[in-house]
Amino acid sequence: MIIVDYSGIALASIIINKTNDEELIRHMILNSLRMYRTRYKEEYGDMVLAVDAANNWRRKAFPQYKANRKKHREESSFDWNEAFRILNLVREEILENMPYKVIKIDGCEADDVIGTLVTMKSKVEFNPEKIMIVSSDRDFLQLQKYPNVKQFSPLKKEEMIEPNARLFLENHIIRGDKGDGVPNILSDDNVFVEGFRQTPMSQKKVDAIIEDVNEGELLYAASWYRNYCRNKKLIDLNETPSDLKTQIINTYDEQDPWLKKGKVFPYLVAKRCNNLIESVQEFI
Numbered sequence: 001m002i003i004v005d006y007s008g009i010a011l012a013s014i015i016i017n018k019t020n021d022e023e024l025i026r027h028m029i030l031n032s033l034r035m036y037r038t039r040y041k042e043e044y045g046d047m048v049l050a051v052d053a054a055n056n057w058r059r060k061a062f063p064q065y066k067a068n069r070k071k072h073r074e075e076s077s078f079d080w081n082e083a084f085r086i087l088n089l090v091r092e093e094i095l096e097n098m099p100y101k102v103i104k105i106d107g108c109e110a111d112d113v114i115g116t117l118v119t120m121k122s123k124v125e126f127n128p129e130k131i132m133i134v135s136s137d138r139d140f141l142q143l144q145k146y147p148n149v150k151q152f153s154p155l156k157k158e159e160m161i162e163p164n165a166r167l168f169l170e171n172h173i174i175r176g177d178k179g180d181g182v183p184n185i186l187s188d189d190n191v192f193v194e195g196f197r198q199t200p201m202s203q204k205k206v207d208a209i210i211e212d213v214n215e216g217e218l219l220y221a222a223s224w225y226r227n228y229c230r231n232k233k234l235i236d237l238n239e240t241p242s243d244l245k246t247q248i249i250n251t252y253d254e255q256d257p258w259l260k261k262g263k264v265f266p267y268l269v270a271k272r273c274n275n276l277i278e279s280v281q282e283f284i
Contacts, residue, residue, distance in 0.1 A: 001121060002040045002047040004033065005110045005135035006102075009154050010087045012136070020082045026090050027273055032154070033100070034282050036134050044132045048252070050113035051091060051104035057241060058109070058234050065234060068181045068192045097267035099257040099284055105247045108240070111139055115237030116248045122146035136160075139177070142169040142237060170210045173231045175201060182234050185209075185227040 013028035014020070037047050059065045073080045095102040103113045114133060121129040128148045133140050136155040141162035143149050151160040162168050176184040176198075183191045186199035209224075233239045261284050268277050276283075 001117070001129055001131045002036060002044045003114050003117060003131060003133050004036060004047060004049050005114065005133070005137060005140075006049045006051045006091060007087070007110055008135045008137060009033075010090070011083075012154055014083050014087075018078070020079055020086065022086050022089070023272065025083075025086050026093075026271060027276065029090050030094075030098075030268075030273060030276055030283075033094075033098070034276065034279060036152075038282050040132050040134075044130050046100070046257075048101045048103060048117065049091075049094065050110035050117075051102060052109050053104045053106050055107045056109060057107045057112075057244065062182075062189070062230065062234055064181050064189055064193050066181050069179075071193075093267065093271070097260060097263040099260045099264065101252060101255045101257050103248060103251050103255075105244060105251060108244050108248065110135075111137070111237060112240040112244060113248050114140060115143065116240060116245045117252060118143045118146065118149055119238070120249060122148055139172075139235065139237070141165060142172070145169075167210070169236060171206060173228065173235050174206050174209050176231055177235060180234070182231055183227070185224045185231055187227070189230070 009032045010025070010029050013025055013032065017024065017028070019025065033047065033049075041047075056065070091102070091104075094100065095104075103117075105113065114135070118131055118133070121131060122143075128146070131146075131149045133143065133149065133151040134154060135151065136153040138160070140151055141160060142165050144151070144162045145165035152158070153160050174185050176182040176187070178192065178198075181192050183189065184198050184201050186201055188196075190196075191198055209228075264283050265277070265280050268280060
């Protein structure tokens with residue numbers, strides 16, 4: 001399985017080219033999908049697109065989640081509303097016309113979709129399916145705890161390798177994720193939203209906490225346990241609510257993308273994707 005983080009590759013196209021030209025963005029997204037499918041199909045099989053949806057469950061659990069991103073976009077001179085309109089439009093066009101499963105579940109991020117499908121495919125007792133995750137997001141390195149999982153970064157244009165995925169996850173939980181507005185476990189919930197600095201955390205302290213995680217004496221004594229649990233819920237992809245996992249799996253099982261094979265060529269013609277028409281077979 002090739003699992004593509006749709007928002008990741010789509011936003012990369014916009015950021016790298018600094019454009020809101022609808023035709024250009026559509027072409028770049030479709031060409032990226034064509035390229036990754038061509039590169040990985042023989043070894044990894046069919047392509048699945050994982051899509052962010054509204055009503056993010058993490059934001060309900062932790063209102064500060066990714067709040068700093070919204071603030072930065074509001075302060076930017078770039079028209080992000082138009083950018084997201086185009087991304088949503090192209091996503092719906094792909095769902096309607098391209099022979100790929102597109103998984104978008106209300107309340108879920110692409111992270112939940114990817115984490116759930118990877119776990120489902122990797123816990124097969126015999127011969128688990130090989131999986132390539134196409135995303136530059138380091139959050140997915142934790143999924144390399146499964147030996148059948150690899151990840152390619154479109155931004156760095158190289159494979160992302162994590163030799164100790166479980167240790168990576170513990171580090172990530174303890175240190176938090178500034179890009180997602182998740183503070184380290186020594187810091188308060190609102191540290192990023194209010195523009196404060198986090199409480200410094202040395203690697204020596206991180207290592208001591210990791211060694212202590214199983215016993216919990218250091219965490220409990222320092223009153224950090226509440227923040228550790230906060231971060232684990234937001235960062236560990238096993239924490240996706242079970243009802244959302246069920247919806248993801250059901251949607252994956254129900255979709256039959258091959259029914260759309262005949263729509264690819266008319267779609268490319270209608271959208272004047274002239275440079276892609278001659279490569280139409282590489283989409284199918």
